[in-house]
Amino acid sequence: MAVGEAKTYKIPIGPVHVGLKEPITTWLEVDGERIVDIKVRPGAIHRGIEFMARERNPIQVIYLAERICGICSFAHIESFVRAVEDAASISVPKRAQYIRTIMLELERVHSHILWAGVACYTFGYDSAFNLGLLLREKVMDVLEAMSGNRVNYGVGTIGGVRRDITPEVAAALEDLIDYYRREFAAFYEVATEDPITKARMRHVGTLPPEDAVRYCAVGPTARASGLRVDLRWSSPYEAYADIEVTPIVPQDYMGEVYGDVFDRFLVRVLEVYQSLDIIEKALLGLPKGPLMAEPKLPKLLALLKAADGVGWSSIEAPRGDDAHVIKLTKGDENVTWWKVRAPTYANIVSWPIMFRGQEIADAPLIVNSIDPCISCMERALVVDKKSGSSEVLTKEELLKRSREKTRRLMGR
Amino acid sequence: MSRKAEYTDKAMAPEAVVSAIRERLGDAVEVVELKDRKAGSNDAVCFHDLWLRCPKDKFLELLDILFELDFPLFHVMSGNDEGEAVLLNYHFSLFQGSGRGSRLGVAVSVYLPKDDLAMPSIQDRIPGAEYSEREMREMLGINFMGMPDESLVFLPEDWDERVKPWRRDEAGPKPEQIRELS
Numbered sequence: 001m002a003v004g005e006a007k008t009y010k011i012p013i014g015p016v017h018v019g020l021k022e023p024i025t026t027w028l029e030v031d032g033e034r035i036v037d038i039k040v041r042p043g044a045i046h047r048g049i050e051f052m053a054r055e056r057n058p059i060q061v062i063y064l065a066e067r068i069c070g071i072c073s074f075a076h077i078e079s080f081v082r083a084v085e086d087a088a089s090i091s092v093p094k095r096a097q098y099i100r101t102i103m104l105e106l107e108r109v110h111s112h113i114l115w116a117g118v119a120c121y122t123f124g125y126d127s128a129f130n131l132g133l134l135l136r137e138k139v140m141d142v143l144e145a146m147s148g149n150r151v152n153y154g155v156g157t158i159g160g161v162r163r164d165i166t167p168e169v170a171a172a173l174e175d176l177i178d179y180y181r182r183e184f185a186a187f188y189e190v191a192t193e194d195p196i197t198k199a200r201m202r203h204v205g206t207l208p209p210e211d212a213v214r215y216c217a218v219g220p221t222a223r224a225s226g227l228r229v230d231l232r233w234s235s236p237y238e239a240y241a242d243i244e245v246t247p248i249v250p251q252d253y254m255g256e257v258y259g260d261v262f263d264r265f266l267v268r269v270l271e272v273y274q275s276l277d278i279i280e281k282a283l284l285g286l287p288k289g290p291l292m293a294e295p296k297l298p299k300l301l302a303l304l305k306a307a308d309g310v311g312w313s314s315i316e317a318p319r320g321d322d323a324h325v326i327k328l329t330k331g332d333e334n335v336t337w338w339k340v341r342a343p344t345y346a347n348i349v350s351w352p353i354m355f356r357g358q359e360i361a362d363a364p365l366i367v368n369s370i371d372p373c374i375s376c377m378e379r380a381l382v383v384d385k386k387s388g389s390s391e392v393l394t395k396e397e398l399l400k401r402s403r404e405k406t407r408r409l410m411g412r
Numbered sequence: 413m414s415r416k417a418e419y420t421d422k423a424m425a426p427e428a429v430v431s432a433i434r435e436r437l438g439d440a441v442e443v444v445e446l447k448d449r450k451a452g453s454n455d456a457v458c459f460h461d462l463w464l465r466c467p468k469d470k471f472l473e474l475l476d477i478l479f480e481l482d483f484p485l486f487h488v489m490s491g492n493d494e495g496e497a498v499l500l501n502y503h504f505s506l507f508q509g510s511g512r513g514s515r516l517g518v519a520v521s522v523y524l525p526k527d528d529l530a531m532p533s534i535q536d537r538i539p540g541a542e543y544s545e546r547e548m549r550e551m552l553g554i555n556f557m558g559m560p561d562e563s564l565v566f567l568p569e570d571w572d573e574r575v576k577p578w579r580r581d582e583a584g585p586k587p588e589q590i591r592e593l594s
Contacts, residue, residue, distance in 0.1 A: 041565075042565060042566060043564065043565065043566045043567060043568060046566045046567070048577075050578075051577060051578070086447070086449075086461075091450070091455070094452075094453050097451065097452070097453075209417075209418065210416070210417035210418065211417070213417040213418055213419060213483050213485075214417045214483075214538065214539050214540065215539050215540040216485055216486050216487075216538065216540025216541070217540075218485075227419065227509060228419075228509050229419065229485075229508050229509050231508070231515070233512050234459070234505075234507070234508040234509065234510070234511070234512065234513070234514055234515035235449070235458060235459035235508070235513065235515035235517070236451060236452070236458040236459070236512070236513060237449070237451045237458065238451055238452075239451075239452065239453075240451070240452075241450075241451040241452025241453075241454075241456055241458050242452045242453055242454075244512065285453075287453060310463075310501070310519075312461060312503060312517060312519060314487060314503075314505070314517065321487065323487045323488050323503060325488070325490040325501065325503065325519075327492065336492065337490070337491075337492040337578075339488060339489075339490035339491070341487055341488035341503075341544075345488070345543055346487075346540065348543070349539070349540050349542050349543055350540075
């Protein structure tokens with residue numbers, strides 16, 4: 001800082017920045033290297049999903065919900081269909097409940113491994129990043145074997161699931177459990193023993209427990225601050241009613257809790273092992289029976305058209321509590337209104353607490369430490385046609401230009 | 413309201429929560445439904461959702477009662493333009509840190525007449541409600557009295573703030589402002 005009066009400067013990170021996976025703007029107010037305050041401005045990828053749902057029936061909205069996010073697409077489906085099932089009083093067959101649980105845990109394994117890799121990448125530990133991406137392939141392969149897709153699995157539906165766990169898939173799942181128990185240990189060592197990792201993550205981006213409560217932090221972010229909260233535990237749904245899950249908090253493993261980036265790393269790494277245990281138990285206890293409450297779509301749609309009520313569902317997605325609220329009106333085929341609250345929406349409010357007093361160099365790490373999913377958080381709205389004509393290219397124009405370029409390259 | 417910011421480990425039965433509210437607010441707060449949420453192979457009751465309807469002037473009092481029981485986790489606000497009024501649902505959780513199966517979801521519905529779209533801000537009690545209040549302000553046009561930051565959160569910088577995207581009346585977007593995706 002220059003001699004004389006204290007002056008702070010504003011530095012923008014984003015909307016597009018190498019330290020960010022998705023577009024969001026954060027204005028850092030800095031005094032030298034120290035961050036004094038931060039202002040977050042989301043909105044860069046708000047797509048109007050809740051608005052679009054008003055003109056679609058619940059079955060169509062499933063596919064909209066799935067596209068809120070790539071990594072936690074099943075979590076959004078799960079929360080959405082649970083809200084619809086709550087509004088229309090549909091009960092889900094046992095086997096479907098177990099398959100949903102297995103899907104949710106596979107997704108958690110996927111999300112946490114990917115995040116752990118990216119966190120290492122953020123502070124320049126590229127070998128751990130590459131290891132993370134290598135490990136992640138296994139779960140994507142199994143998801144593909146089960147659903148046919150590596151992202152957006154299309155497995156969930158209202159009143160059940162659309163894909164079964166066949167003996168082949170069950171064998172692949174058992175193989176996956178063995179593989180991760182064997183191979184994931186390297187990551188566990190990174191989390192607990194590597195001195196550089198510890199130096200970069202300890203005492204960085206601290207969120208004290210009382211602030212985590214006041215600012216409504218959820219999921220691994222809240223647990224890393226020492227709060228014993230987990231919706232799979234406090235309000236069991238699906239097969240979690242049979243399989244007990246206890247919240248993973250750092251103090252149970254390290255003896256103390258700091259609520260910093262390191263603790264968030266630790267909680268996620270430990271949760272991977274927890275998820276493997278849950279998948280194993282769910283596979284063992286997988287009940288026999290139908291997959292859907294009502295397999296005939298027209299009949300299901302008629303049932304949903306006759307339903308009247310509000311449904312609310314909060315589930316433990318990989319990043320925390322994912323809440324969906326939906327209203328169905330009798331005689332109306334479409335969803336009357338729908339509200340999505342992705343976990344990032346809750347966790348991002350505590351960013352200012354985590355940032356204050358930190359160094360600029362730690363900013364991307366803190367941003368990533370809550371595992372932000374910006375496209376999850378931003379859903380809703382309308383596109384202004386006025387700007388569309390002059391600045392934003394429509395799909396048709398893009399397609400036209402793309403074809404023109406191909407022709408150019410072909411020399412025609 | 414000064415409650416220590418921590419989650420209680422002593423859960424209460426949902427019926428006890430209902431009677432605690434009844435005792436203080438009488439019939440002013442309507443208990444719409446107490447839902448049993450079931451799951452698992454025995455179809456056991458795993459947790460409960462409580463749906464309340466509250467007049468605007470009793471809302472803070474109701475929130476204070478919730479604060480006496482536990483620090484309420486604020487999930488989100490949902491809302492809709494219902495014609496004469498705008499419906500606002502506050503979604504809270506109680507006892508989410510008090511043990512397995514102890515969580516009680518509390519949804520509070522408040523109807524706001526179109527000529528007085530104002531609610532007291534709850535950010536002084538629960539700072540985590542910031543984004544939801546800002547979102548409901550820009551999407552449905554509700555004024556939260558006493559909110560510290562009234563800037564847009566999700567809408568673009570150059571948005572015409574007179575247009576409230578989730579409204580279904582003249583304040584909502586015009587058909588020509590909506591681009592249909594092919």
